[in-house]
Every structure is written in C-alpha cells, then in structure tokens.
Amino acid sequence: MEFGNVKRHITPTIEIPTASLGDIVFLLLIFFLVTTSLNAEKGIGLTLPPPGEEVEVSSKNILNVYVNAAGKILVKGEIVELGNLEQVIRENISRNPRLIISLKTDKKAKYEYMVRTLDKIKLSGAKKISLAVPEF
C-alpha cells in the first residue's frame, strides 16, 4: 500500500503550458501583416538588342514613330494624337505583320512621353519594338 503511494508520487503530469501560444502567434501574424508589402514589381518589359548587332531591315518593314521634345507624335509624316496611336499602329500591323515599330524619341523629351507612347505601342499588340538611341 505504501509502495503504491510512492509510485503515484513519481509520475507527475508534465505539461507545457500552451495557453499563450495563440497570443504569440497572433503577435507574429500582426507583425507580418504590417510589414508585408504586396506590391510586386510592375512595369513594361522589354529586351534590348545586343550591342553592335545591326540587322539590315528593309525600310518597308519599319514604322517610325517619332516623339519630339514636347511629346507630339509623328507617324509617316503626320501628327497623330496619343489616343489614336494604338489604332494607327494596329492598322499598319494588320497590313504588314512583319512590321517593326521603331520608337524614336527626342533626347530632350521627358521620359514620361516616351513611356506613354511605348504604352500605346504595347497595347496595339506590336511584338517587335525597337528603341532608337538618340545621339548624346
């Protein structure tokens, strides 16, 4: 009887308190909630041509799009409004699917003008886009 009593004594219930676990996890959750910035990298992707690689392209397969320092756009000798550019390029591509759009921007032009023109060219579905390099 006495022996049994002793045995009961040396088997205590070992327990790790888990009541605060939820609080700790909540704290971590709030930390990650606050620090997470879900804004991924966004933009217009383009692959530049390797330097020094010049490919002869017949001039009828090139559509030059000029942007001047004031942001005005010239296509085939005519001023095109930004809103119409997408349509104009789309028409030209449907006539010649091998058309390369060459975007020539004045070096004094703002970057914004070039991007908004490039945006329209991208929207028109053109796959072959070339950025002409101005003299600097």
Add this chain to the structure above:
Amino acid sequence: MKFKEKAKAEARIPTASVADIVFLLLIFFMVVTVFKQYQGLRVQLPAAKSTQKLEVKRNIVHLWIDRSNRINIDDVIVSMGEVYPVMYQKLQENPAVIVSLQVDKGAEYGYVAHVMEELKKANALRVNFATLSLSRGEG
C-alpha cells in the same frame, strides 16, 4: 422566476480552432512577405495601361534615375561611367538578372537612353520600365 432561469441559455462560440486559423494566416504572410530591400531614390513613376507584373522576384537589379539625373543601382549612387562596370559585375554574379528601371517621369529621355546604352554594353539586356498600373478605362 423559474421561467427566467430557463431563458439563460448557454451561448458559447468555440474558440479552440482560432489558433489554427491564425497559424494558417501567419504561414501565408510569412511565405508572401518580401522585405523591401532598397531605399532607392524618390521618383515619380509614369503610369501605363500595359503595365504587367514581373513574374520573378529574386533576379531583379533596381536602377533608379531621378529628376536631377542621379543614378542609383541597388542603393549605391553611381555616375554614368560606373554603370557599365557595376552592371557587368552583377551580370557576372548572376547572368539572369532583369534590370528594373525606376525612372522619374520628368527625367530626360536622352539621359535614360544613355544609361540603356551602358546596360547594353554590360549585356544586361532584359529591362523593365517600372510604371504604375493604369486601368484600361482611364487616361
């Protein structure tokens, strides 16, 4: 009196699974979180409708150009002449890099084109013009 006692029904919301739910959320956020690595320069990005998300997150080199023509590559201010060696070094370490150009919309295009020429020389050919997304209805 007896009637009143009966109305005291026990309403308890089981909270045993809250910890599990929170754990799930925690794991989600831990996986999704990408800490902002760089301070960069203060730039106002242009907006564009054809903005697309970049599918990769790890192989990106950030290059900032601000309105006063300062260049910053991954938080190091560099001059025009240093763009090529710095980018060349980065290409040696990781040939799959994509250069994300965070250029202020007021920057001069000639300057940006010059930087792009340097990138071409360093063989960093995959570039991404960072833009803000503009929904298709606007602008």
